[in-house]
Amino acid sequence: MATHNLRVVSDRGAARGPLLQVDGVSLEYRTEERIVRATHRVSFDVHAADRFVLLGPSGCGKSTLLKAVAGFVPPCEGEIRLDGERVQAPGPDRIVVFQEFDQLPPWKTVRQNVMFPLRKSRRMSRAEADECAMHCLDKVGLAGFADAYPHTLSGGMKQRVAIARALAMRPKVLLMDEPFAALDALTRRRMQEELLALWDDAAFTLLFVTHSIEEALVVGSRILLLSPHPGRVRAELNSHQFSLASQGSAEFQAAAQRIHQMLFDVPADTADTTDTQVPRERPAARQYRGKPS
Template sequence: MSQLTTAEPLLQVNALDIEYRTRERRVRATHDVSFDVWPGDRFILLGPSGCGKSSLLKSVGGFIKPLRGEITLAGSRISAPGPDRMMVFQEFDQLPPWKTVLQNVMFPLIASRKATRAEARDQALYFLDKVGLANFANALPHTLSGGMKQRVAIARALAMRPRMLLMDEPFAALDALTRRTMQEELLSLWDEERFTLLFVTHSIEEALVVGSRILVLSPHPGRVRAELNCHQYSLNDFGSPAFQAAASHIHHLLFPPAVNVPSSSAIQELDHVTATVYSS
């Protein structure tokens, strides 16, 4: 897959600190996180649970105000949610249950006044066809499987033609086979539409096959540990030596081997040996 590039990044995240409050205390989610996302990127935020990757995504979406730092999209500072950033969540219940599949996809277009009802219908049907759900346009969400609901959510987001699609572990709750199918379909959609994707996952394998670049975040609080290119991998590379080596490298970045700390008795023994050497 070729990459789209311009002279400037589409998204710039600069020195971001994010905190949230619990009943007991304030918790630092991320510390001094910076990265750029270019048009056409499939940019992955990868890290263990609690590293602040979802908080980063929600800050880009305008739902969380950072404590420090700045986020700009196409040069404009992000301060609130907007139709230029559409989000797909992990939960299957993100679709209003009283609206049909078609109505769910049409609704943001009409509510934001980006399209007339006729235009919204055409746009919705186009993207429902892209995700293989044209025949379910009149179905209600409760009749759909989890994977089908996620397809509707993706169609609804892409129908808005956003500058950036934000996805927060959208396939994490699916079974392995459905998850693989959804990854294939997402990459196929990207091939056709070349949208810019910011995608959160805690799966190293998913990051390698879905992404073109990966930002590796440390355990809590999230700090940038590395930024890696991964556009050379696809779903067909599972099990290959190069893929396994890349996965192993990322695993060691996420979870560095523990350093063996000498016991107090070993330290005393070392002091004794050192003193003997210097006195002889």
């Protein structure tokens, strides 16, 4: 596997060793008619406080990898370890925030939605769970909507509730599967900003799936590039230096273009950087053969 530094920086928490280890993991779906291989021998390490992004084209197995880390899909080959323990089932140490806006039970208020997993996991008394829920809702700017029902909220607000609910559980790893993909561009940008502000505050460990190169550079401190279906590791990058503020800069554009080339091996002089979304439909790309200059 090639490891590239867009800029060399030290890894926060690296001294403690990896928190999450994905080691040679192949994932398959078995139906009566056929076997679909979603990923092939994928390996990566996530350290505490990393914002680790899985980036690749549609169908390369990003969501399936996230589900495997969550414990919903067992590897057919390889192993996933969290804090040295083999992942074999879902657990409260790994919480997933999905793209869909309907992940909040509609019959519960915002506050009840955040309290529910805290109470269900028997971590806290009702009063403690209530206090924790209000604290987390305050962090995402929704304390004033604690007694509202989800159907009265915008898509962005629902995603904020889902994030508050996840962070309230203090998971070892927060798993996010294209959480902002269904939002309009302005809201998406604001949500990215808020997620980074939350991370500045709490330095949680994030595993984030996207097919947007720009979002990967903004949100991620490290990025794993996956090849088209079935997903194989193409490269791993450090991207700590980028933020929303650097998005229009020449350095940011150059990094986006380089990632595009690494994913699709497009010659530099023909690469189109006006649209840096990883295409949803694309024929199998040629293998990436070397480190970019």
